[in-house]
Amino acid sequence: MSRLYPARRIPQGMILIGSVFVMFSLAVGIAHYGLGVPVYDRNTGEPSSDTTIGLLLAFFAGVGLLIALLGRSILRAGARHRVARL
Numbered sequence: 097m098s099r100l101y102p103a104r105r106i107p108q109g110m111i112l113i114g115s116v117f118v119m120f121s122l123a124v125g126i127a128h129y130g131l132g133v134p135v136y137d138r139n140t141g142e143p144s145s146d147t148t149i150g151l152l153l154a155f156f157a158g159v160g161l162l163i164a165l166l167g168r169s170i171l172r173a174g175a176r177h178r179v180a181r182l
Contacts (some may be wrong), residue, residue, distance in 0.1 A: 103174065110167030117160025149165045 127133040134143040 104171065107167040107170040107174070110170070111164050114160040114162070114164025114167060117163065118157050121157035123162065125153050134150075 124135070127176055128135055129146075135149050136142065137144045
């Protein structure tokens, strides 16, 4: 039986959170651009422009991808150097 090491949980959590960010961005992008669901501006109550929505989705997906890649690189570095029994 393999032991779970607490040091692995942080990078695995980063990968999970980053993946959730990317999946959320994809889901909103598909709903808006593919299915035509409007995204409303919270301050004005009017539909947001396609450019604004595209920039926000790209930002959220980019941050999620960055967090997931950072978690992956931490896991790989720990496994390569056997730091804290990762």
